[in-house]
Amino acid sequence: MTESDAAKLLTVPEFEGRIYIDGAWVPGEGGSIPSVAPATGETLAEVGIAGPADVHRAAESAARAQREWAALPHPARAAVLRRAGALWEAHAEEIGGWNIREVGAIPPLAGFALHVSASECYEAAALPSAPLGSMLASEEPRLSLAEQVPVGVVGVISPFNVPLILGIRAVAPALALGNAVLLKPDPRTVITGGVAMVRIFEEAGLPAGLLQLVPGGAEVGEALVTEPLVRVIAFTGSTRAGRAVGELAGRHLKRAHLELGGNSAFIIREDADIDQAVNLATWGSFLHQGQICMTVGRHIVHESRFEEYVEKLAAKAESMVVGDPASGQVHLGPLIDETQRDRVHGLVEAAVAGGARLAAGGDYDGLFYRPTVLADPPRDAAAYCDEVFGPVASVVPYGSDDEAVALANDTEYGLSLGIVSRDALGAFALARRIPTGIVHINDQTVNDEANAPFGGVGSSGTGSRHGGGAANIDAFTETRWITMRREPGQYPL
Numbered sequence: 001m002t003e004s005d006a007a008k009l010l011t012v013p014e015f016e017g018r019i020y021i022d023g024a025w026v027p028g029e030g031g032s033i034p035s036v037a038p039a040t041g042e043t044l045a046e047v048g049i050a051g052p053a054d055v056h057r058a059a060e061s062a063a064r065a066q067r068e069w070a071a072l073p074h075p076a077r078a079a080v081l082r083r084a085g086a087l088w089e090a091h092a093e094e095i096g097g098w099n100i101r102e103v104g105a106i107p108p109l110a111g112f113a114l115h116v117s118a119s120e121c122y123e124a125a126a127l128p129s130a131p132l133g134s135m136l137a138s139e140e141p142r143l144s145l146a147e148q149v150p151v152g153v154v155g156v157i158s159p160f161n162v163p164l165i166l167g168i169r170a171v172a173p174a175l176a177l178g179n180a181v182l183l184k185p186d187p188r189t190v191i192t193g194g195v196a197m198v199r200i201f202e203e204a205g206l207p208a209g210l211l212q213l214v215p216g217g218a219e220v221g222e223a224l225v226t227e228p229l230v231r232v233i234a235f236t237g238s239t240r241a242g243r244a245v246g247e248l249a250g251r252h253l254k255r256a257h258l259e260l261g262g263n264s265a266f267i268i269r270e271d272a273d274i275d276q277a278v279n280l281a282t283w284g285s286f287l288h289q290g291q292i293c294m295t296v297g298r299h300i301v302h303e304s305r306f307e308e309y310v311e312k313l314a315a316k317a318e319s320m321v322v323g324d325p326a327s328g329q330v331h332l333g334p335l336i337d338e339t340q341r342d343r344v345h346g347l348v349e350a351a352v353a354g355g356a357r358l359a360a361g362g363d364y365d366g367l368f369y370r371p372t373v374l375a376d377p378p379r380d381a382a383a384y385c386d387e388v389f390g391p392v393a394s395v396v397p398y399g400s401d402d403e404a405v406a407l408a409n410d411t412e413y414g415l416s417l418g419i420v421s422r423d424a425l426g427a428f429a430l431a432r433r434i435p436t437g438i439v440h441i442n443d444q445t446v447n448d449e450a451n452a453p454f455g456g457v458g459s460s461g462t463g464s465r466h467g468g469g470a471a472n473i474d475a476f477t478e479t480r481w482i483t484m485r486r487e488p489g490q491y492p493l
Contacts, residue, residue, distance in 0.1 A: 009091045009199045010098060010191065012045045019048040019215065020198045022061040023208025029054045030216055035191055038104045038334040038367050039324035047190040050214035052223035055182065058212035059229040062153045062180035065209025070150045070178035074128035081128075081176050083204035085121035088114055091200070095164075097326075099192045103163065104333040104367075106325040109288050113164040119450035120165075123469075124172035130469055132477070143484040148477035150178035151231045151255075155224040157245070159237045160186035160336050161291040161389075163193025165448060170234035170257075171197060171211065173472035179232075180210045184224055188336060190215045225249050225256070232476060233257065234466075236293075239387070239413075239459045246462065257464035257475055259455055261387040262415030263297040264445040265408040267398075267430065268309060269421035270302040277420045278312045284418065284444030285393040286320065286371045289332050291340075293460075294416040294438070294446045297388060299395040300407050306397040310375045313393060314359035317371040332391060334367035341367050344390030348372055351383040351394070361391070385411065401430055408434045415456035416445035437461065 017032035018025040029051025034043040050058075069077070088095070092114040099110040138144035154174040158167035163185055174181050185193030194213045201211050214220060225233055225248045233256040235245045242260040249256035266284060268277045284296035301309045320331040335341045341364060351374050352358050361372030371391040377384045384394040398404040408417065416438040419427040424441050431439045437456035440447055448454065453465040465471035 009087075009094055009203065010195060015045075015048070015191075015195050017046045017048050019050045019054060020211075020213035021054065021058045022212070023202075028215075030220070033187060035102055035188075037101045037326075038336055039101070039326060044098075044102055045191065047187070047195070047215060049187065050184075050216045050220050052219060055214050055220060055223040055227055058182050058214050059153055059227045061209045062182060062212055063229045065207060066150070066152055066178070066180035069180065069207060069210055077128040077176055077178065078125045080201070080204050080206050081121045081125035081172060084172070084200050084206075085118045085125065087200045087203055088118035088121065095192070095196045098196065099164065100325045100333075102192050103160065103189050104325060104336065105162075105288060106330060106333050109162075113162060116165045116448060116450060117168045120168045120172045123450040123467075124176035124472070127173055127176040127469060127472060128178075130473065132473065138483065140483075140489070141485065142489075145482040147480045147482055148473055149480050151476060151478050152179060153230045154179045154181050154476060155227070155230040155233045156181055156183045157221055157224065157233065157235045157237065158183070158185050158193050160189045160193070161288065161293075163189040164196070166236045166259075167193050167197055169450070169454070169466045170475075174234070174476045175201070175206065175210060177473065177476045179476055180212075182212045182214055182224060182230060184214050184216060184220055187215055187217060221245070222248065225254075226252055228252075230254070234475070235259070256462070257466075258462045259293070259464075259466065260460050261413060262293045262295070262456060262460050263385065263387045263411055263413045264294055264416040264418065264436075265298045265300055265411075265434070266296040266418040266445060267404050267408060267420070267427075268299065268301040268305060269419065269423070269427065270304055271422045272302075272305065272420040273422075274305055274308050274312060277309065278316055280418065280420065280444040281313055281393065282316050282320075284446050286317070286332060286391045287446055289335055289369065290391040291336065291389050292446055293387075295389075296418065296445050297392075297394060298384060298407070298411075299393055300398055300404055301395055303397040303399050306395070310359050310373065310395050313395065314373045317360035317373050317393075320371050322368045322370060332368070332371060335369055335390060336367075338367065340389065341369060344369055344388060344392065347381075347383040347386070347388055347390075348374065348392060351377045351381040354378040354381050356381060356383070356394070379410070387413070405430065405433045412459040413456065414458035415460035416440070416447075418443055418445045437465075
């Protein structure tokens with residue numbers, strides 16, 4: 001290892017072709033696959049793939065390590081989380097580089113992901129010393145308590161699109177509260193979403209066995225959900241995959257926290273400043289090529305401002321630079337792979353064939369898809385009513401508040417909502433008629449802060465939340481009722 005390698009957190013020979021079990025990099029049952037940069041097709045490294053037997057072995061190791069970890073004084077656990085936060089900051093440039101190459105994130109998004117990763121660890125560092133219970137009233141002469149205790153082993157399944165944020169927001173609080181974690185990142189983003197996390201916590205002093213890395217496909221996910229030693233699953237991904245995870249978890253009587261897809265509405269009221277609204281919409285629809293669950297999918301614009309909005313949003317889309325985010329400043333990078341590109345393009349073509357006006361975009365070069373604006377698509381077009389997970393903005397007009405509410409509610413999803421209006425209180429009154437887990441008045445739908453509860457309703461989630469002290473405590477602990485008497489009680493039998 002060279003002197004420059006010694007300063008790095010991620011050295012390929014250390015992890016290449018390996019998974020991480022019980023504090024060691026070992027070959028996985030599934031062999032290895034290449035980690036490919038979507039922008040260039042370059043193989044960045046070989047990454048290890050686990051199999052079901054690896055999941056069971058990792059769970060046994062995690063269960064052993066968890067008991068000692070949970071028994072540590074709370075300052076010891078908090079110190080590990082604080083060091084992890086500092087390490088995300090210290091290695092931001094290095095990990096950000098992997099994020100840009102492996103995920104296709106543009107540099108500002110890669111930087112934001114590192115900021116949130118550090119913030120999640122700092123927020124989690126407060127959990128070990130948080131009140132973990134309450135004193136209850138009792139009709140008997142006894143002390144009655146409700147105590148929050150670690151669940152034991154948590155399984156975290158994270159997706160390809162923003163693998164740092166969508167992994168660390170479960171990993172950090174679960175560890176802080178005294179649990180061990182089995183982490184299964186998407187096979188396409190194992191380095192950013194798995195190896196980086198393992199190395200951060202390893203350097204932070206997390207004892208061996210408490211964070212295990214088991215990348216893989218559906219069979220590994222199934223093994224994680226069905227493993228008896230894994231008591232809670234934290235899954236982020238598509239609604240389709242989430243239904244399968246939830247069903248399997250239910251059969252095995254374990255909790256599954258499901259953060260699923262979205263098709264967020266963005267309502268532009270008649271009094272809105274259109275230039276400001278288009279600025280927000282550009283970020284909300286096209287950031288990270290639209291590969292974000294909170295992405296603005298449906299732009300619902302007052303009919304008196306509709307043509308102006310479409311014209312200005314299309315002009316902005318046409319002006320945006322699409323290219324390799326590692327080669328310089330671009331607005332959009334590549335989609336993750338050809339399968340996703342072909343799906344996005346098929347949805348756009350079907351919408352246009354059904355009567356949508358293609359105001360901008362609708363074409364691609366390799367995996368680089370142009371930001372696309374569809375004006376007045378059919379309301380049953382999949383590009384409008386489904387989650388696209390690509391840089392596609394569908395814009396429809398409305399005439400009254402009631403019609404805007406009906407359009408916004410005409411979806412199975414309920415993740416995020418944005419409304420732009422000079423009358424913020426009026427916009428809030430409108431928002432209260434549209435069920436979503438997140439609302440942003442005079443902002444777009446893609447927002448995330450480590451201390452804020454994050455999650456959706458309907459097909460966007462099952463009511464669980466990530467973020468915030470209380471939400472994380474609920475997610476990763478069990479509630480135990482405890483009573484104590486001075487003398488044994490007396491019963492009539």
